[in-house]
Amino acid sequence: MSTTESRRLSDDYEVADVLGRGGFSIVRRGVSKSDEGKTQVAIKTLRRLGPAMTGMGMQQGSKGAPSSGGLPLWKQVSISDALLTNEILVMRRIVENVAPHPNVISLHDVYEDAHGVHLVLELCSGGELFDRIIGRERYSEFDAAAV
Numbered sequence: 001m002s003t004t005e006s007r008r009l010s011d012d013y014e015v016a017d018v019l020g021r022g023g024f025s026i027v028r029r030g031v032s033k034s035d036e037g038k039t040q041v042a043i044k045t046l047r048r049l050g051p052a053m054t055g056m057g058m059q060q061g062s063k064g065a066p067s068s069g070g071l072p073l074w075k076q077v078s079i080s081d082a083l084l085t086n087e088i089l090v091m092r093r094i095v096e097n098v099a100p101h102p103n104v105i106s107l108h109d110v111y112e113d114a115h116g117v118h119l120v121l122e123l124c125s126g127g128e129l130f131d132r133i134i135g136r137e138r139y140s141e142f143d144a145a146a147v
């Protein structure tokens with residue numbers, strides 16, 4: 001994960017379709033601009049409630065820049081700086097202490113701009129765990145282990 005360069009999300013990724021929404025976030029597909037779209041990622045954007053923050057120690061991108069990398073403003077719950085900081089610290093701890101691990105998604109990069117923070121994550125294909133779980137009436141222990 002790069003931490004030093006000052007780049008915007010839109011410098012490196014084309015932001016495409018919405019993959020899902022969380023309590024304080026929206027997750028969209030990102031297509032890398034550097035390798036003719038071969039690399040796809042999930043971009044989880046947490047929208048900031050208050051003024052821009054700095055000094056989190058892991059963000060890249062343009063601190064306090066006046067745009068969100070060409071992204072439209074969407075209807076989304078905003079998040080306080082405290083929650084935003086917490087989310088990033090949790091991700092950071094996972095990256096430092098657990099990843100790489102086959103069962104833990106990778107955090108590739110973090111960008112920050114005036115509207116919030118964009119976490120660039122490994123793209124998970126294969127659909128929602130919940131849909132898999134309710135897709136069958138019952139599971140044996142053996143089947144459940146493979147979901």
Ligand SMILES: Nc1ncnc2c1ncn2[C@@H]1O[C@H](COP(=O)(O)OP(=O)(O)OP(=O)(O)O)[C@@H](O)[C@H]1O
Pocket residue numbers: 019020021022023024025026027042044105121122123124125128
């Ligand atoms: N790495 C990913 N690859 C593909 N889709 C993803 C990825 N991360 C999240 N999503 C999609 O976005 C949805 C919401 O993301 P996530 O589960 O991270 O949010 P949350 O933790 O529930 O919410 P919040 O962090 O805002 O409280 C997921 O249910 C999934 O559909």
